[in-house]
Amino acid sequence: MIVKTNMRLFSSSSSSLCSTITITCILVIFTVSMGCCQAQLSTDFYKKACPNVFAAVNSVVKAAIAKEKRMGASLLRLHFHDCFVQGCDGSILLDDTSSFTGEKTAGPNNNSIRGYEVIDQIKSKVEAVCPGVVSCADIVAIAARDSVVLLGGPNWEVKVGRRDSKSASPNGANSALPPPTSSLNNLITLFSAVGLSTKDMVVLSGAHTIGKARCTSFKGRIYNESNIDPSFATKRRANCPFTNGTARDNNLAPLDHKTPNFFDNSYFNNLLHKKGLLHSDQVLYDGGATDSLVEAYGKNEQAFHNDFVAAMIRMGDIAPLTAPKGQIRKNCRKPN
Numbered sequence: 001m002i003v004k005t006n007m008r009l010f011s012s013s014s015s016s017l018c019s020t021i022t023i024t025c026i027l028v029i030f031t032v033s034m035g036c037c038q039a040q041l042s043t044d045f046y047k048k049a050c051p052n053v054f055a056a057v058n059s060v061v062k063a064a065i066a067k068e069k070r071m072g073a074s075l076l077r078l079h080f081h082d083c084f085v086q087g088c089d090g091s092i093l094l095d096d097t098s099s100f101t102g103e104k105t106a107g108p109n110n111n112s113i114r115g116y117e118v119i120d121q122i123k124s125k126v127e128a129v130c131p132g133v134v135s136c137a138d139i140v141a142i143a144a145r146d147s148v149v150l151l152g153g154p155n156w157e158v159k160v161g162r163r164d165s166k167s168a169s170p171n172g173a174n175s176a177l178p179p180p181t182s183s184l185n186n187l188i189t190l191f192s193a194v195g196l197s198t199k200d201m202v203v204l205s206g207a208h209t210i211g212k213a214r215c216t217s218f219k220g221r222i223y224n225e226s227n228i229d230p231s232f233a234t235k236r237r238a239n240c241p242f243t244n245g246t247a248r249d250n251n252l253a254p255l256d257h258k259t260p261n262f263f264d265n266s267y268f269n270n271l272l273h274k275k276g277l278l279h280s281d282q283v284l285y286d287g288g289a290t291d292s293l294v295e296a297y298g299k300n301e302q303a304f305h306n307d308f309v310a311a312m313i314r315m316g317d318i319a320p321l322t323a324p325k326g327q328i329r330k331n332c333r334k335p336n
């Protein structure tokens with residue numbers, strides 16, 4: 001094609017304009033087609049191959065949340081824990097086997113992450129509509145957005161086009177995911193390690209306006225800390241004993257005591273009243289550099305929602321696995 005164009009270029013001066021246009025055209029097509037294979041996600045990635053993916057995901061998420069409100073929180077957290085470990089690549093969904101240890105049993109996930117069955121249900125529905133097209137990683141990202149919307153939070157267009165990993169990283173899960181005992185500096189460092197700012201960290205922590213935590217995750221705070229509202233501490237202690245190793249370690253308490261199933265800004269107002277449940281929540285408002293952000297989001301729910309959306313899109317962009325890397329898993333629990 002190039003040779004033919006060159007020949008025409010020399011054939012006559014009247015056709016040289018056309019040829020220049022042709023060459024420009026080839027260059028444009030070449031540049032655009034290269035663009036397709038760079039690590040880039042887009043909101044219309046499935047426009048041709050699976051236009052109904054969003055409706056399929058939404059119907060299952062809707063049913064799951066109608067059955068249990070907390071599932072919305074669990075699906076949002078699933079996306080976070082996927083993205084922080086080798087990027088948003090569905091690595092968290094891989095089951096352990098006798099010869100493979102994945103992320104599900106890593107410290108931050110074991111007996112804590114929920115929603116795997118809902119992802120399986122969504123995957124079967126999506127496979128029925130367009131087989132072999134949509135990644136498990138994208139399903140998790142869409143389900144997280146749908147959950148936020150269904151619990152009264154902001155909406156946004158989800159960027160898609162991620163592919164699924166063939167591997168997982170238990171060590172990555174243990175080192176990259178922040179524990180509830182984290183100091184403010186530790187939180188800032190761990191978010192910065194995946195390219196997220198301190199502001200992103202604070203606004204994404206606002207996800208704790210929904211969902212629950214186990215006694216074992218907050219007992220250090222309710223028994224040992226002084227920057228806690230005394231009546232709030234007393235109330236939480238009643239259902240969470242100081243002694244370790246009892247079944248009551250799994251007792252649950254809402255992360256937002258005011259509106260645990262509503263994606264509002266009350267998480268930030270709780271912090272202003274020293275009613276953060278986790279140590280890692282209250283460090284955001286404890287006389288440090290992030291106090292002013294907590295105050296701002298506590299006053300202005302719209303600002304919280306806007307900044308949360310921008311930060312969720314950035315979190316969803318962590319280390320995207322795109323063609324020709326990765327695969328579209330048939331079963332989210334194992335590589336093809």
Ligand code: HEM
Pocket residue numbers: 070072073074075076077080111112113114178179180181182187201204205207208210211212213214215217255278280
């Ligand atoms: C800033 C650092 C963070 C820390 C230290 C942290 C820690 C935790 C812990 C310890 C729990 C309770 C787990 C349990 O006891 O089983 C939890 C729950 C939760 N986290 Fe985070 N988290 C952080 C950031 C995030 C982010 C960025 C999101 C999402 C954008 C998120 C969403 C959630 C949700 C929705 C729940 C409730 C889940 C449920 O009810 O199933 N968290 N988090």
Ligand SMILES: *[C@@H]1O[C@H](CO)[C@@H](O)[C@H](O)[C@H]1NC(C)=O
Pocket residue numbers: 105106107110111
């Ligand atoms: C995960 O939790 C189970 C109990 O449900 C426990 O038996 C197992 O040892 C834990 N796995 C790891 C790696 O800690």
Ligand SMILES: *[C@@H]1O[C@H](CO)[C@@H](O)[C@H](O)[C@H]1NC(C)=O
Pocket residue numbers: 219220221223224
């Ligand atoms: C609280 O602090 C005491 C002593 O300072 C320590 O023995 C205990 O293990 C701590 N408890 C928790 C749950 O962190």
Ligand SMILES: *[C@@H]1O[C@H](CO)[C@@H](O)[C@H](O)[C@H]1NC(C)=O
Pocket residue numbers: 242243244
């Ligand atoms: C309970 O366990 C935590 C963490 O595993 C530990 O830091 C704490 O010292 C223990 N507390 C008691 C009272 O044994």
